Amino acid sequence: MKYITAIAFGLALILSTQISSAQEKPPLTASELKSLLNGNSMAGNGKVNPPAAPYDWIAFYATDGTITMRLKPEWGGASDSGRWWITEKGELCRQFHKMASGKEGCWLFYREGEFYRFIPSQGVAVEGRTVIINGNFLQNMD
Numbered sequence: 001m002k003y004i005t006a007i008a009f010g011l012a013l014i015l016s017t018q019i020s021s022a023q024e025k026p027p028l029t030a031s032e033l034k035s036l037l038n039g040n041s042m043a044g045n046g047k048v049n050p051p052a053a054p055y056d057w058i059a060f061y062a063t064d065g066t067i068t069m070r071l072k073p074e075w076g077g078a079s080d081s082g083r084w085w086i087t088e089k090g091e092l093c094r095q096f097h098k099m100a101s102g103k104e105g106c107w108l109f110y111r112e113g114e115f116y117r118f119i120p121s122q123g124v125a126v127e128g129r130t131v132i133i134n135g136n137f138l139q140n141m142d
Contacts, residue, residue, distance in 0.1 A: 027108040028116075030090040036109075037061040037084075037092065041137035044130040050115060051131040059094075060136045067094050070138055091121045 028036070039062065043055035059069040061084055070079040082096035093106040105125035107118040115129045 025110055027090055027110050027119075030086050030088055033090055033092055033109055034086050036132055037086075039063045040135060041133040042130045043133055043137065044128050051129055058133075058137055060138045062136075067096070068138060069096065069099065089121075092118070093123070 041058055041060045043053075043058045044051045045056045054072065056072050056075060057069060059067055061067055065083050065085060066081060067084040068079065068081045071077060078099070080096040080099045082094060082099075084092065084094040086092055087106065089108075091106040091108055093104055095104040096102060103123060105123040106121045107125055108121050110117045110119070112129065115131060117127070117129050119127050
């Protein structure tokens with residue numbers, strides 16, 4: 001019985017160390033996030049799924065600070081525009097005209113291999129994963 005308890009304790013220690021080290025990974029800096037998004041698109045598939053085409057949503061981050069987002073037809077196919085900015089703390093913030101009732105939302109971004117996880121930091125925001133696509137991917141959808 002002591003042997004089984006020792007194994008269980010060891011496994012719990014290993015798992016807690018792995019979870020802890022994943023949470024300790026720093027978010028992207030403001031300059032990293034700006035160079036990643038400026039003039040590019042972000043796309044994703046819901047909250048927990050790794051992003052893959054066809055995407056549930058796509059947003060284009062123009063270099064002038066405007067954003068355009070489009071949802072998949074099954075989600076109503078809505079599109080909206082607004083503005084985006086990056087705070088000194090490295091948060092991506094955005095505010096649409098209609099989506100989220102026009103309320104501001106901000107996120108921190110963490111690199112996860114080829115994906116990025118975004119975690120709400122303030123305002124109206126949800127957690128999820130995303131990929132970055134070079135250029136304006138919305139133009140390919142027209």
